[in-house]
Amino acid sequence: MKPKKEFDYFDRPETIKKLWVLLYATCALTVVLELFMHKHPHFGFDGFFAFHAILGFVACAVLILFSKAIGLVLKVKEDYYDK
Amino acid sequence: MTSNFPPAALLILGALLVPFFKGKARNWYVIFLPAAAFYVVSQLDMGSSWQVHFFGFDLTFLRVDKLSKVFGYIFTLNAFAAFVYAFYLKDNTQHMAALFYIGSALGVVFAGDLVSLYFFWEVMAVASTFLILARKTKKAQAAGMRYVLVHIFGGLCLLAGLVLYITHTGSVAFNTITDRNWGTYLILIGFLINAAAPPIHAWLPDAYPEATVAGGVILSAYTTKTAVYTLIRGFPGWEILIVIGCIMTIYGIIYALLENDMRRILAYSIINQVGFMVTGVGIGTMMSLNGAAAHAFCHIIYKALLWMSAGSVLYMTGKSKCTELGGLYKTMPWTLIFGGVGALAISAVPWTSGFTSKSLIIDGAVHQHMVWVWLVLEIASAGVFLHAGIKFPYFVFFAKDKGLRPGETNMGMLLAMGFMAFLCIFIGCYPKPLYQILPYPVHYQAYTYNHVVSQMQLLMLSALVFFLFLKLLKRTDTISIDTDWFYRMGGRLFYWVIDKSLNGINAVCDRVFVGGLAPALGRLSRHAPEILTLGVMLPLWSAAGAKGRALERKVEKTRAALATGSAPVGISAAVATIFLMVVFLLM
Numbered sequence: 001m002k003p004k005k006e007f008d009y010f011d012r013p014e015t016i017k018k019l020w021v022l023l024y025a026t027c028a029l030t031v032v033l034e035l036f037m038h039k040h041p042h043f044g045f046d047g048f049f050a051f052h053a054i055l056g057f058v059a060c061a062v063l064i065l066f067s068k069a070i071g072l073v074l075k076v077k078e079d080y081y082d083k
Numbered sequence: 084m085t086s087n088f089p090p091a092a093l094l095i096l097g098a099l100l101v102p103f104f105k106g107k108a109r110n111w112y113v114i115f116l117p118a119a120a121f122y123v124v125s126q127l128d129m130g131s132s133w134q135v136h137f138f139g140f141d142l143t144f145l146r147v148d149k150l151s152k153v154f155g156y157i158f159t160l161n162a163f164a165a166f167v168y169a170f171y172l173k174d175n176t177q178h179m180a181a182l183f184y185i186g187s188a189l190g191v192v193f194a195g196d197l198v199s200l201y202f203f204w205e206v207m208a209v210a211s212t213f214l215i216l217a218r219k220t221k222k223a224q225a226a227g228m229r230y231v232l233v234h235i236f237g238g239l240c241l242l243a244g245l246v247l248y249i250t251h252t253g254s255v256a257f258n259t260i261t262d263r264n265w266g267t268y269l270i271l272i273g274f275l276i277n278a279a280a281p282p283i284h285a286w287l288p289d290a291y292p293e294a295t296v297a298g299g300v301i302l303s304a305y306t307t308k309t310a311v312y313t314l315i316r317g318f319p320g321w322e323i324l325i326v327i328g329c330i331m332t333i334y335g336i337i338y339a340l341l342e343n344d345m346r347r348i349l350a351y352s353i354i355n356q357v358g359f360m361v362t363g364v365g366i367g368t369m370m371s372l373n374g375a376a377a378h379a380f381c382h383i384i385y386k387a388l389l390w391m392s393a394g395s396v397l398y399m400t401g402k403s404k405c406t407e408l409g410g411l412y413k414t415m416p417w418t419l420i421f422g423g424v425g426a427l428a429i430s431a432v433p434w435t436s437g438f439t440s441k442s443l444i445i446d447g448a449v450h451q452h453m454v455w456v457w458l459v460l461e462i463a464s465a466g467v468f469l470h471a472g473i474k475f476p477y478f479v480f481f482a483k484d485k486g487l488r489p490g491e492t493n494m495g496m497l498l499a500m501g502f503m504a505f506l507c508i509f510i511g512c513y514p515k516p517l518y519q520i521l522p523y524p525v526h527y528q529a530y531t532y533n534h535v536v537s538q539m540q541l542l543m544l545s546a547l548v549f550f551l552f553l554k555l556l557k558r559t560d561t562i563s564i565d566t567d568w569f570y571r572m573g574g575r576l577f578y579w580v581i582d583k584s585l586n587g588i589n590a591v592c593d594r595v596f597v598g599g600l601a602p603a604l605g606r607l608s609r610h611a612p613e614i615l616t617l618g619v620m621l622p623l624w625s626a627a628g629a630k631g632r633a634l635e636r637k638v639e640k641t642r643a644a645l646a647t648g649s650a651p652v653g654i655s656a657a658v659a660t661i662f663l664m665v666v667f668l669l670m
Binding site for chain 1: 333336337338340341410412413416449452454457461462465466469481484532533536537538539540541542543544545546547548549550552555556559560561562563564565571572
C-alpha cells in the first residue's frame with residue numbers, strides 16, 4: 001500500500017498565489033464597503049475616506065520599521081546573559 | 084449562610100488534599116475544585132461577610148459586588164480549563180502551586196480590606212514562583228529567582244504604601260482611593276508592578292516563557308489581571324494610568340515584533356493587552372471601566388488559549404523558538420485551528436470576543452473626546468494583529484517547514500483548547516451574558532455596520548503590511564535587551580567598575596611602592612656603606628697616588644670586605660668615630 005500523501009496545501013506556490021489574490025481582494029472589499037457607510041466622524045479627520053485602512057497600513061509599516069531599527073541595538077545573541 | 088463560602092478557601096484548602104489522591108483521580112480532583120468554585124461564585128450574595136476582628140483591624144474576607152464577581156467567574160472558569168489542559172500532568176508540586184496561586188488570586192479579588200488583600204497578594208507571588216521552578220531547568224531556576232525578587236520588591240512598595248495609607252486614613256477598607264500622597268502612590272506602584280507596567284515589567288517576559296507548559300497557561304491569567312482588578316477598584320480615573328496604559332500597548336508590540344521565542348511573543352502581548360485595560364481604568368468612566376473588566380474577562384480566555392496552543396507545540400516538539408519551528412499545520416491542525424481562534428480573538432476580529440470588549444475601552448476614549456488616546460489605541464489594535472494575530476501562528480504553523488512531524492497533541496489539551504475557542508466565538512457572537520455581569524449597566528452595541536467595516540479595514544491592511552514586509556520580519560536567533568538588563572547585568576557592571584577602580588589603584592600602588600620604591604630603598608641601604616666608604620676613600624687614595632690597577636684592586640678589596648662584613652675592626656671603628664664627629668660638629 002502506498003503511504004498516505006502528506007497534506008501540504010499551504011506549501012504549494014499556486015496556493016500562495018491564490019492567498020495573495022484573496023488578501024488584496026479582501027483589503028479592496030473593506031474599502032469599497034465604506035461607500036455604503038453613513039458616517040458621523042467624531043473627531044473630524046476620522047471621516048476621511050478609508051481612514052482606518054490608511055491608519056492600519058501606515059501604523060503597521062511604522063511599527064515594523066521602528067522595531068527593525070531599534071532591534072539593531074536591542075537584539076543580542078541568545079547566550080548574552082550567560083557569558 | 085451556607086451559600087456564602089469564600090471561593091479562595093475552597094481552592095487553598097483543596098490544594099492541601101492533593102497529595103492524598105493518586106493517579107488520574109488526582110487530575111479529576113483538581114478539575115473538580117475550580118468547577119465547584121465557579122458554582123460557589125455564582126451563588127454568592129452581594130454584600131460583605133466573613134468579617135474578623137484581628138489585631139485591631141476589621142478584616143473582610145468576602146466582599147461581593149459585581150466587580151469582584153466578574154473576576155471571580157473568569158478566574159474559576161479559566162482554572163477549570165487550565166486543569167483540563169493539564170490532565171496529562173503527574174506533578175503534585177504544580178497542581179498545588181497552581182491551586183494556591185489561583186486561590187489567593189480569588190482571595191485578593193474578594194478581599195474587602197487592604198490587610199487581607201496584602202496577605203493573598205504575597206501568597207500569589209510565592210505560589211506562582213513554583214510554576215516557574217517546576218520546569219527544573221537552570222534557566223527556569225534563575226528566572227524564577229529574579230521573578231520572586233521583583234515581586235518581593237513590589238510587595239514591599241505595596242506594604243510601605245499600605246502602612247502610610249492606613250495610618251493616614253485610620254481605615255483598612257479597600258475602596259476607591261482619591262487622596263494623592265506618598266502612601267497612595269506607593270500602593271499604585273505596588274499594583275502596577277504586578278500589572279507589568281514599564282519600567283518594572285521585564286519580570287513577565289523574563290519568567291513566564293521559562294515556566295512549565297501548563298504553568299505558562301496558568302500564569303498568563305492571574306497576576307496581571309488581579310492587578311487590573313485592584314486598579315479598577317482603587318484607582319479609577321487616575322489620569323497617569325492613561326499614559327502608562329498607552330505606553331504599555333505600544334511597548335508590548337515593539338518587543339513582540341523583535342522576539343523569537345513564541346511564548347515570549349505571547350508574554351509581551353500580555354503587556355500590550357493589559358495596557359488597554361490600564362488605559363480604560365485611567366479614563367475612568369463607567370463605560371471604560373466596564374471595558375477594562377470585560378477586556379480582562381475576554382483576554383484571560385483568548386490569552387490562555389494562545390498559551391495553550393503554544394504549550395502544545397512545546398510539549399510535542401520540545402521547541403519554542405520561531406527559528407526552529409514552522410510547517411506544523413501538517414501535523415497539528417487542531418492546535419492550529421484553536422490557536423488561530425485565539426489569535427483572531429486577541430486581534431478583535433468581529434464575531435470574536437476581543438471585538439466586543441476592546442471596543443468598550445476605545446469608544447470610552449472617544450466619548451471623552453480623547454483624540455490621542457483613541458489614536459494610540461487604534462494603532463495598537465492594528466499592531467496586535469501584526470504580532471499576536473499573524474506573527475505567532477504564521478511562524479509556528481506555516482512559514483518554512485523545518486521537517487518537524489510531532490503529531491497532534493493529547494486529548495486533554497485539545498478539549499481545553501476547544502472549550503476556550505468556543506467561548507471566544509460565543510462571546511463574540513453573543514456578548515449579552517458578558518455585558519450583564521459587568522460592574523455597571525451596559526448600553527452598547529458593538530455590531531454596527533460602520534464599526535465592523537472600519538475594524539476590518541484596519542485589520543486587513545495590517546495583514547497586508549505583514550506579508551509585504553515579511554522579509555524585514557525574518558526571525559533571528561536572538562533575544563532582546565529589556566529593563567531586566569539593569570538587574571541582570573547591573574551586578575556585573577558594578578563588579579566591573581569596582582574591579583577596574585579599586586584593583587587599578589591596587590595595581591598602581593604595587594608598581595610604584597612594591598615594584599619601584601621598596602627595591603630602590605633596599606638597594607640604597609645595601610650599598611650605603613660602600614658608597615660612603617668609597618666616597619671618602621677614593622679622593623684619599625687618589626691623593627695618595629694610587630692609580631689604575633692598584634686603585635681598582637683597593638676598590639675591589641673594600642667592596643669584598645663590606646659585602647662579607649669582614650672589614651678590619653679598626654677601620655670600622657675609625658669610620659664610626661668620624662661619623663660621630665661629623666654628627667657632633669653638625670649639631
